Amino acid sequence: MTISVDVQHRHESFEIDAQFESAGRLLAIFGPSGSGKTSLSNMISGLLNPNKGRIIVGGRTFVDTGRGIFVPPHLRRVGYVFQDGRLFPHLNVGQNLKFGEWFTPRAERYAQLDRVTDMLGIAHLMSRRPASLSGGEKQRVAIGRALLASPRLLVMDEPLASLDDPRKEQILPYIERLRDELKIPVVYVSHSIAEVSRLATDIVVLSAGRLTFAGQIADLMRRPDLLPIEERNESGAVLTATVQGHEHAYGVTILESPAGILQVPAVDAPPGTKLAIRIRARDVMVATKKPDGISALNILHGKIREIVPINPTQVEIDIECGSASLLSRITKQSVDALRLAHGLDVFAVVKTVSFDRTNITFGSAGET
Amino acid sequence: MHLTPEEWSALQLSLKVAFWAMVGSLPFGLAVAMVLARKDFWGKSLLNGIVHLPLVLPPVVTGYLLLLAFGRQGPAGIFLNEVFGIVLSFRWTGAALACAVMGFPLMVRAIRLSIEAVDVKLESAAATLGASRIWVFSTVTLPLILPGIIAGMVLAFAKAMGEFGATITFVSNIPGETQTLPSAIYTFTQVPGGDAAAMRLTLISICIAMAALAASELLARRAYKRLAAT
Numbered sequence: 001m002t003i004s005v006d007v008q009h010r011h012e013s014f015e016i017d018a019q020f021e022s023a024g025r026l027l028a029i030f031g032p033s034g035s036g037k038t039s040l041s042n043m044i045s046g047l048l049n050p051n052k053g054r055i056i057v058g059g060r061t062f063v064d065t066g067r068g069i070f071v072p073p074h075l076r077r078v079g080y081v082f083q084d085g086r087l088f089p090h091l092n093v094g095q096n097l098k099f100g101e102w103f104t105p106r107a108e109r110y111a112q113l114d115r116v117t118d119m120l121g122i123a124h125l126m127s128r129r130p131a132s133l134s135g136g137e138k139q140r141v142a143i144g145r146a147l148l149a150s151p152r153l154l155v156m157d158e159p160l161a162s163l164d165d166p167r168k169e170q171i172l173p174y175i176e177r178l179r180d181e182l183k184i185p186v187v188y189v190s191h192s193i194a195e196v197s198r199l200a201t202d203i204v205v206l207s208a209g210r211l212t213f214a215g216q217i218a219d220l221m222r223r224p225d226l227l228p229i230e231e232r233n234e235s236g237a238v239l240t241a242t243v244q245g246h247e248h249a250y251g252v253t254i255l256e257s258p259a260g261i262l263q264v265p266a267v268d269a270p271p272g273t274k275l276a277i278r279i280r281a282r283d284v285m286v287a288t289k290k291p292d293g294i295s296a297l298n299i300l301h302g303k304i305r306e307i308v309p310i311n312p313t314q315v316e317i318d319i320e321c322g323s324a325s326l327l328s329r330i331t332k333q334s335v336d337a338l339r340l341a342h343g344l345d346v347f348a349v350v351k352t353v354s355f356d357r358t359n360i361t362f363g364s365a366g367e368t
Numbered sequence: 369m370h371l372t373p374e375e376w377s378a379l380q381l382s383l384k385v386a387f388w389a390m391v392g393s394l395p396f397g398l399a400v401a402m403v404l405a406r407k408d409f410w411g412k413s414l415l416n417g418i419v420h421l422p423l424v425l426p427p428v429v430t431g432y433l434l435l436l437a438f439g440r441q442g443p444a445g446i447f448l449n450e451v452f453g454i455v456l457s458f459r460w461t462g463a464a465l466a467c468a469v470m471g472f473p474l475m476v477r478a479i480r481l482s483i484e485a486v487d488v489k490l491e492s493a494a495a496t497l498g499a500s501r502i503w504v505f506s507t508v509t510l511p512l513i514l515p516g517i518i519a520g521m522v523l524a525f526a527k528a529m530g531e532f533g534a535t536i537t538f539v540s541n542i543p544g545e546t547q548t549l550p551s552a553i554y555t556f557t558q559v560p561g562g563d564a565a566a567m568r569l570t571l572i573s574i575c576i577a578m579a580a581l582a583a584s585e586l587l588a589r590r591a592y593k594r595l596a597a598t
Contacts, residue, residue, distance in 0.1 A: 047492050073495040074503075080496035086489050090511045099507075105500030149497045 003027060003153070004066065006041055007053030007063075012213070016040065016050075016209040019333040023201030025355050026179045026186045029207035030193075032228040037189045041155045044187060045080045046073030057153055074103070079151030079184075083158040085138040087130035093141050094126040100149025102212040111150045119181075120144045120174055136167035139175065147182075153179070157189045168195070175199060176361065193234040197221060197278050198361040221278065222318070222327060224310050235316070236280035237326045252297070252352060256322035259348075263297040264355040276361040281316050283354035284328035288338050291335075298350040300326065304342055307335065319348050375565055377544050378552035379572060385460055385548055386528035389467035389520050395473060397520060401479035416553020423473040427533025430438040434538040445571055462539040463546045466529035474527055477519035483509070522584035525575055549573055 006019040016036040029037045042048035044055060046062065049070055055063040057078070062071045079100070087096050097117070101109060117123040122141045130138060139159055146154060156175070160168045170194070179186055179199060189321060192195050196217065202221055205213035213219075213226050217238060222224060226236035241257035251266040255275065267275065291299060302321035309315050315335055317328045326348045340346070371379070404416060422430045439457045448454040456462035486509055494504045509568045532550040539546040541555060553569045556562030 045496050047496070072500075074491070074498050074500050076496075078496060080490070080493065082493060086487075086493040088490060088494070088508060090508075099494070099499075100497030103503065145497065207392070250456065 001058040001153070002056075003044070003058075003185065003187065004054070004056040005040070007040075007050040009043070009048075009052070011039075014039075014209060018206065018209070018211045020204045020214045021172070022202045022204070022214075024185070026188055026199050026202075027199050027201040028200035029187060029206060030191065030196050030200075030203055030220075032191055032230075032322065034208075035206040036209040037155055037191070037206055040214065041080075041157050041187060041189050044077045044153070045155050046076050047080075060152075072186065075321045077104070077108075077149070078150045079146030079149055079154040080146070081139070081142050081146050081154070081156040081159045083161050085130075085142045085162075087133075087138060087141055089130055091129065092126070093122065093128050093131075093133070096130065096141060096145050097122075097126075097148050100145060102353065104150050109150045111148045113148060116144050119177060119367065122340060123294060133169075135163050136170050139167075143171075143174065147178075150293060151184060153187065154184055154301060155187045155189070157187075160192075160195060161190075164330075178226070191228065191231075193221075193227060193231045194359075197234075197238060197359075224281070224316065232281055232310075234280060235327065235329075236253070236278055236283070237324070238276060238278050239324050241275050241277050243267065243269050243271050243275065245271055248314040249279035256296045257322075259302075259326055260291050260300045261298075262300075262350070263350060263352050264360060267360055277355065277363075278359040279326055279350060280354070280359070281327035281329035283350055284287065284319075284326055285349040286328050286330055286334070286338070286340065287349055288340075288344070290347050291349060294349065295351070296349045297352045297363040298348075300350070302346060303347055304340060304344045304346055306342065307340065309348070316348075319346060321348060371568065372565065374543055375552065375569060378547050378569065381460060381463075381544070381547065382529055382549040383576075385467055386550050388461075388464040389471060389528040390475075390525045392464065393468040393472055393524060394517075394521065395441050396449055397475040397524070398517070401476045401483055401520075403481050403503075404476070405480045405483035405579060420473045422470050422534075427531070428468065428537050428570065431466060431534035431537025432471060434462075434469065434534065438462065438465065439536070444574075456539075458539050458542060458546060460539075460545055463535050463548060464528075465539045466522070466534040467531045470531050470534050471527035472523035474523040476549045478520035478523055479513065479516050482513040482519075488514045515588040518584055518587045522580050526580055529573065529576060 002021060002023045004021045007016065009016045016039055018040060029040055033036050039048055043050050043063070049208065050063060050065065052065050053063065054061065060068055062076055063069060069354060071161065088099065091099065097113065120143060122137065122140050122144055125133065125137060125141065133141065143159065176199065188199055197329060200217045203215065203217050204211055205226055210223045221236055221238050224232045227235055239257045239259055241255040244256045246253050247268060252263050253267040255262045255277065257265060264277065269275070300321045302319040303327060304317055305320045306318040307315050314329055314331055317330065317340065319326045319328060328348060378396055399476055400419060404412065435457065437440050445457060448456065456465055457542045491504050498505060530550060532554065535546065535548060538549055541547050541551045547555070553566045555568035
């Protein structure tokens with residue numbers, strides 16, 4: 001299913017001008033707060049009518065200002081998970097969940113209550129009131145409520161933003177399952193690179209209402225200049241890897257990646273499982289000789305392809321390793337001290353512990 | 369407490385008039401409150417002013433205006449009589465209209481406040497779940513403003529039970545037809561030896577007012593409880 005958006009919208013002094021198309025399973029709309037992400041998702045779901053433009057989802061025209069078409073939200077069948085949950089306070093969890101189902105034509109209902117509540121782990125909450133739920137439970141119920149309306153498209157607007165890190169960790173696997181097990185495409189709005197790199201198949205980046213990037217997450221991760229300032233340290237390479245085995249005694253999992261063998265903290269997945277891993281540029285050291293007597297477990301041999309200055313004192317070095325490439329962020333001082341230059345043979349060194357769970361994704365988010 | 373037939377009829381009439389004033393004005397009160405709370409249009413202040421007018425005008429003036437409009441010779445009165453065969457002047461239905469008009473600003477105010485307290489984000493959430501505007505209103509907005517509606521109805525009822533000036537001006541003080549509790553009390557205080565009857569009706573008025581307040585408190589508390597944590 002293809003989502004095609006081409007809108008111009010002006011509200012007071014704020015302007016949005018965005019054009020993109022995506023056929024991915026999970027399209028992330030990424031950008032700092034105030035960049036127009038929520039306005040864009042409101043336009044897709046019908047809560048906001050753009051001044052000008054077209055929105056076509058799965059061949060259905062939702063908006064075409066030129067032809068005077070504006071499908072109201074209740075006829076779009078676009079599920080919406082809001083940042084603040086928005087559960088109905090006068091209904092219990094079960095009634096909240098069944099709310100959308102009731103408005104869905106019988107023939108178009110594909111979501112089953114048991115399956116959805118099992119998948120989200122909310123079956124035991126059915127008779128509770130929203131006010132008595134924790135933040136994480138509320139968001140899971142909100143996701144379930146949107147799914148049970150059997151939507152053609154699911155829009156999630158910063159569904160984890162109001163939660164603390166442990167809660168986020170609890171819900172992320174559910175969203176991964178949603179992406180991989182259900183056939184509906186997801187539009188995921190976020191300002192967190194960790195979430196987006198873990199979940200997205202496609203990504204568009206918004207900055208002050210304008211599109212600055214549209215494409216694959218792996219390509220974006222190599223462009224720190226496109227990331228918001230507070231997320232620039234998160235740039236790096238995204239690789240798809242396969243689980244080869246586990247070193248249970250040490251709690252280490254061995255992965256086979258296009259860049260070579262990698263050892264990461266134990267991942268609970270059988271051999272053969274495909275994963276996407278993100279190696280942050282700031283976690284990669286560069287050595288001109290193969291290091292000896294070093295604690296880091298991952299030492300990959302490669303060749304410098306490019307040295308890109310990212311600010312007055314730091315550079316990112318693109319290192320070709322096997323059929324992939326890694327990014328390493330180091331100081332200009334180190335570049336000069338080691339005389340690093342294009343074409344030089346180097347070793348990229350990555351500590352195993354620099355991988356955390358947010359950098360490793362089940363399923364291959366990098367592929368569509 | 370022993371009541372004379374005249375006192376009984378005043379009590380029954382008052383309850384009937386107040387009930388119909390409350391029920392009859394509810395749909396209009398809800399609609400006007402919705403419009404005032406949610407819509408922006410030219411002349412909104414004017415509408416707001418007209419709705420609140422009975423609150424600030426002397427009741428006698430309101431009653432007189434009703435007489436001019438809905439009396440036998442009034443344009444609205446002639447229209448209602450010719451088209452629907454409804455006569456309001458000097459009938460209990462006219463008393464109900466006078467009470468409804470006097471209670472209207474109180475009802476609208478209570479409902480409007482509760483509508484303004486509703487988070488419109490919940491309504492847009494309902495829309496994305498497939499609910500059309502009518503369904504959003506009846507499944508989300510209406511349950512959420514129920515405490516306000518109850519409060520508005522009780523206020524309108526209480527106001528109707530006590531309404532005197534507009535009623536007596538519009539439909540006079542006819543025993544058995546338009547003589548409500550306040551009119552009856554007034555009449556008893558004007559005749560020698562009517563003190564005991566006036567006192568009896570006064571006590572009844574107090575009891576009804578207290579019962580209405582208690583009932584509204586109970587209903588509103590129950591409605592709020594459904595919204596709060598359990």
